[in-house]
Amino acid sequence: MKRLASVALSIFSVFAIISSASAATPQTVQSNVTAQATVTKLVIEEDIPYNFYPYDYAPIWVTAHFSDGTSKLVSNEVNVTDEQACEYIKQPKTVYAMVKATRSTGNDVGWFTVEYGGVEKTLYFSVE
Numbered sequence: 001m002k003r004l005a006s007v008a009l010s011i012f013s014v015f016a017i018i019s020s021a022s023a024a025t026p027q028t029v030q031s032n033v034t035a036q037a038t039v040t041k042l043v044i045e046e047d048i049p050y051n052f053y054p055y056d057y058a059p060i061w062v063t064a065h066f067s068d069g070t071s072k073l074v075s076n077e078v079n080v081t082d083e084q085a086c087e088y089i090k091q092p093k094t095v096y097a098m099v100k101a102t103r104s105t106g107n108d109v110g111w112f113t114v115e116y117g118g119v120e121k122t123l124y125f126s127v128e
Contacts, residue, residue, distance in 0.1 A: 037066040039117030042078075048125045052101050052110075059096045060088070060123075064116050078114035085110030085127045101127045 043065065048058040062075045075097040076090040089098040101110060113122040 037068040037070065039064050039119045040067050041065045042074075042114065042116055042119050042121035044114070044121055044123045046099070046123060046125070048099065050126070051128055052126060053128045054101050054103050056101050057089075057098045058101075060099050061096050062114055062116070062121070064119075074116050078116045080112060081115050081120065082111070082113040082122070084112070086112055086125075088112045088114070099125075103127070 041064075043063045045061040045063070046058060049056070052058065060075060061073060062078055063071050064074045065071045073095045075095060076092050078097075080088045085101060085103055087100045087102055089100055091097055099112060108126050108128065109124060110127040111122055111124045113120055115121075
């Protein structure tokens, strides 16, 4: 009986040592917390004709590029911070916005500035 108790105690001791050793080894933990990607640059693509007259419209595509390598069309989500000789018109049902020439500025240059995620971008163009 004493021998049986000794064997049981030995088996229990080995199990306790193995259990404590596995508890001390680092385990891989999955986290559902993701880092917030930041805007690194804005790219404006346009289809403004060379002869852009007041009351003409042209499509505008604004793409935000993020620090995680992804990008997204944000033409209708940008903040318009400045407009000259034009009107930036958001088109919520499309992926593009429109720019409308409103009047010549005297020096025939129009522009608009958009901001998204703390990054600003300006596009200059001619107005006849």
